[in-house]
Amino acid sequence: MITLDRPCLENIIMPTQLIWFRQDLRIQDHSALWHATQQGQPCIAVVILSPEQWQIHHDASCKINFYLRQLKILQQHLLEKNIPLIVAQVNLWKNVANYMLQLTEQLGVTHVYANAEYAVHEKQRDDAVLKVLSQQGKKFQLFQDHTLFPAKSIRTQSNQPYKVFTPFKKVCFERLQYSIPKCYPDIETQQRITLQNDIRQVSIDDMLTQYPVSEYMLQQWPVGESIAHEKLYEFTQHQVKQYKNQRDLPAIHGTSRISAYLNIGIISARQCLQALFQPYHGEFVLSDKGIETWLSEILWREFYQHIMVDYPKVSKSKPFKDETARLAWRDAPHDFEKWAQGQTGIPIVDAGMRELKNTGWMHNRVRMICAMFLTKNLLIDWREGERWFMQHLIDGELAANNGGWQWSASTGTDSAPYFRIFNPVTQSERFDPEGTYIKQWVPELASLSAKQVHAPFEHKIGHIEYPKPIVDLKSSRVRAIDAFKNL
Ligand SMILES: Cc1cc2nc3c(=O)[nH]c(=O)nc-3n(C[C@H](O)[C@H](O)[C@H](O)COP(=O)(O)OP(=O)(O)OC[C@H]3O[C@@H](n4cnc5c(N)ncnc54)[C@H](O)[C@@H]3O)c2cc1C
Missing domain, CATH: 1.25.40.80 (Serine Threonine Protein Phosphatase 5, Tetratricopeptide repeat)
Structure with missing residues (x-):
């Protein structure tokens, strides 16, 4: 329970509204926050940090760092509106329902507000919370916001x-x-309330030390x-x-x-x-x-x-097109590693993969080229690439990442037809004609001309410290088409 902070009166205890922040770390244009604050009763807020769950979801360290940095700002902005934010830690979502029950009991909360989330694990977590709270006569209301x-x-x-x-x-x-x-509309500042001090909280700063990022990354992605x-x-x-x-x-x-x-x-x-x-x-x-x-x-x-x-199956690692579940993907950890580290010998692919590792981001066109190279030329399962992207992207997000990967792998909704396979060299010549992007991320190729830089292996050039292609683009294309044809 919380107390109203009014010096001349006895502390007054009131039922409160709890706003649960998840992937919606803002105070402007926030459905759940706005609705909660319209009820004329004091609100408090909670965010639940779940490191083990993040690991299960392959969330990138840079993304978690970005989230925690923004959380600090949100906490401050909420305080300016007199809304205290409780920062809790529950490692796995299967334990969140119990935590929410305890917290609402402890605070005397009768109504919890949050914005809906759509992936399978998120829905399971919310269903469990709804169940335990409604058994105690409490409301859990979700808003469409995302x-x-x-x-x-x-x-x-x-x-x-x-x-x-x-x-x-x-x-x-x-x-x-x-x-x-x-x-x-913007929310109003509410009457000041003070949180009782026996609520267990974690320090955002302490948690941030577990997800360090480079100075460059901090500059690239201010919150x-x-x-x-x-x-x-x-x-x-x-x-x-x-x-x-x-x-x-x-x-x-x-x-x-x-x-x-x-x-x-x-x-x-x-x-x-x-x-x-x-x-x-x-x-x-x-x-x-x-x-x-x-x-x-x-x-x-x-x-x-x-x-x-x-189609919840897409958040369960299933292909959208059922028949593509039978596709005989190659088990090729060595090739995967070369792809992941930007050492395939195909410059545009290597540039993209190195940009990803260094910045937590990759240009959309290059995401498509890299994804298609992995799934078609290397014939490696799109789920491996999807996971690697999640582990490194600052903007990693299940629906868009899955959509992008399944599009590239021709296993998804509205995806590229399996026989239309990007040639990474042609793509590179078309979209990075001078090789400027390639040279930024693959400095070994800086001395090559605009003609040579897209496919150094096709030109007579002196020695450079750059690998030969790990796969022949023509024959691997035929191999991929055959694999799909045989489904
Ligand atoms: C293999 C692959 C994986 C991807 N993984 C992710 C991911 O994890 N998270 C993610 O947000 N996007 C992902 N995308 C989509 C897209 O690459 C990024 O949204 C985009 O590059 C982000 O840059 P931007 O904000 O400058 O986009 P802009 O070009 O400025 O577009 C504006 C916004 O539109 C949305 N958007 C743009 N393109 C797409 C798209 N193809 N699919 C869905 N939304 C899109 C994004 O929210 C983006 O911020 C992926 C694409 C591919 C091909």
């Missing part, structure tokens, strides 16, 4: 979920034309809602018009780089759309190809979230 449109609300005429992106996007466009989702909004504003007001032409060029800073902020909820998808259409006073105006293309990308994110709700 997506623009509620899960299961975008349906075909025969009321089925969409399996293909383009018609899904068409419906989204129609809805957006009608109305762009509005952001929630805070205002910083995320600056990035969003800079992109939507100044760069989005060039997005269509520049988005595929990894040497150029031509995309928004907001995925990490979106994924842990430092900003919301609603805020992205409001920023995008701000110059048009919030009207859905697609006057520009850049705006339309960026909006489509935001809707890819939406699509994969909806797919995860409708």
Whole structure:
């Protein structure tokens, strides 16, 4: 239970509202927070840190560090609104329901608010919490916040979920034309409350020491809602018009780089759309190809979230296309290691894999090239690549990562047809014509010309400390097509 901090009166005990923060570390435009604070009763907040669960989910150290740094800022912002944030540690989600029961009993909380999460483990955790709390007559209310449109609300005429992106996007466009989702108003500052001091808490700073990152990474990925909004504003007001032409060029800073902020909820998808259409006073105006293309990308994110709700198998490591479960992937740990370390001898692939290791991020075009190289040329199971990406991405997120991997492996919804295999050299020549991106991440190739740099193995050049390709691109392509044909 908590006490109202009023010096002249006796401490007054009141039933309280508890807001449970998860992948939504912000105070602006936050559904659960806004609803909780509208009830006229004091609110407190909790976040549960689960290191063993993060490990099971292969969350990258840099992503956890990013999360914890943002959590510190959130705690401060909540305090400015007089909402204390309890930072708890429950290592595994299977124990969260018990913890929530104890905590709500201890605080005298009758109503818990949170934003819904869609992956299988998250849903199991929330179902268990709902069960124990309702047995005690307490409410656990979930809000749709993570997506623009509620899960299961975008349906075909025969009321089925969409399996293909383009018609899904068409419906989204129609809805957006009608109305762009509005952001929630800012919350008011509540009366000051003091937490009783026997609540067990962990120190964010102590936990941060377990997830160290380089100074470079800290500079690349600053935290805070205002910083995320600056990035969003800079992109939507100044760069989005060039997005269509520049988005595929990894040497150029031509995309928004907001995925990490979106994924842990430092900003919301609603805020992205409001920023995008701000110059048009919030009207859905697609006057520009850049705006339309960026909006489509935001809707890819939406699509994969909806797919995860409708087809839970994708968050259980199952392929979307059932028949591809029979595919005879190669067991080739040596090749996998070369790929992971950026030592395949294919420059664009190595550049991407090294960018990932050094920055926690990789350009989207290069993600596709690297994923296709692993799953087609090396014929290695997409789940191995999916795991490696999660272990290293600062923006690692189950739905988008799984969607991207299954697209590349031709096992997923709306995925690349199995016979359309990217040639990494052609891709490299097309999207990094001068080799600028390659040379940034593979400095061994810095002295090569723009003609040589994409495939040094095809040119007569002097000795360089760079490996020969670990696989022949032509014959491995045929091998992959045969493997799919035989399904
Ligand atoms: C193999 C593979 C793995 C991927 N893993 C992830 C992941 O773990 N987490 C993640 O957020 N994205 C993932 N993506 C999608 C995409 O690469 C990133 O969202 C994008 O590169 C982030 O950079 P940005 O913020 O500058 O994007 P922008 O180009 O500025 O796009 C804006 C936003 O749209 C969304 N978006 C863009 N492209 C996609 C896409 N193809 N699928 C889903 N959402 C998209 C993201 O939220 C992104 O921040 C993956 C793609 C592939 C091919």
